Amino acid sequence: MAIGKRDRDRLGTGTPQGSRGAHFRPVGSADACGRAGEPTLGGAPVRRGGRRPLKRAVIVAVAVLAMCGAGGAVAWFGVQDNVLNTFTRGEIKPSIEETFDGSSTVKQNVFVKNEGTAPAYMRATVSIYWEDKDGNQLWESPVENTDYEIKWGVISEDGNPRWIEGKDGYYYWSVPVGANEQTGNLIDKATQPGTIGDKRLVVDISTQALQANLSASEGFDKVWSASSGLAVGVDGVLVRK
Incomplete structure (x- = not known):
């Protein structure tokens, strides 16, 4: 938008x-x-x-x-x-930022940045799975603390700003992210202790953004509230319903 x-x-x-x-x-x-x-x-x-x-x-x-x-x-x-002043909707452009080491065994400092021109609510998903040498996803799921270790970022039930896990499995940053601003870390570090045969561990992060300064009929409460179990509270902070 x-x-x-x-x-x-x-x-x-x-x-x-x-x-x-x-x-x-x-x-x-x-x-x-x-x-x-x-x-x-x-x-x-x-x-x-x-x-x-x-x-x-x-x-x-x-x-x-x-x-x-x-x-x-x-x-x-x-x-x-x-x-003549013409007002149009601002642009929102989420971007996932991370540090990935050369050995491809450590992913760290994962956060989302708003590279657009308007404030936006951000949400992200984290998918961890195996894939074969040809890049095909395998049915078998990796086991945390055995096949990989992960240290989450600012995910909590209190304090702001923070990541909140919604009912739909998305992680929501609790306050709007301004233009050229960023969230806190969703993941501090994810590591794979070693390799297992021809399988490769994948930690896939995807993100979506919704402009924060929309009308009530098209904003967060209308689009994401029902699925997430969250609602916009005082000063635009997301709270559980």
């Missing part, structure tokens, strides 16, 4: 109105900023007698361009910023 977040910013600029070049106006028409101008002769204001006040014309022209430029800048740099 997958939680992801995606942020997207969309930037849009305001659209400046009108062109930014020079304008030629007939006498008495509105100027570039939309105001009515003075009567002109050849594009410059005139006084009675036909004399052109050149200095004043330059000052007015500069003022008009400055005001229009300021208004244009405000419109041009107007933007809007939208953030």
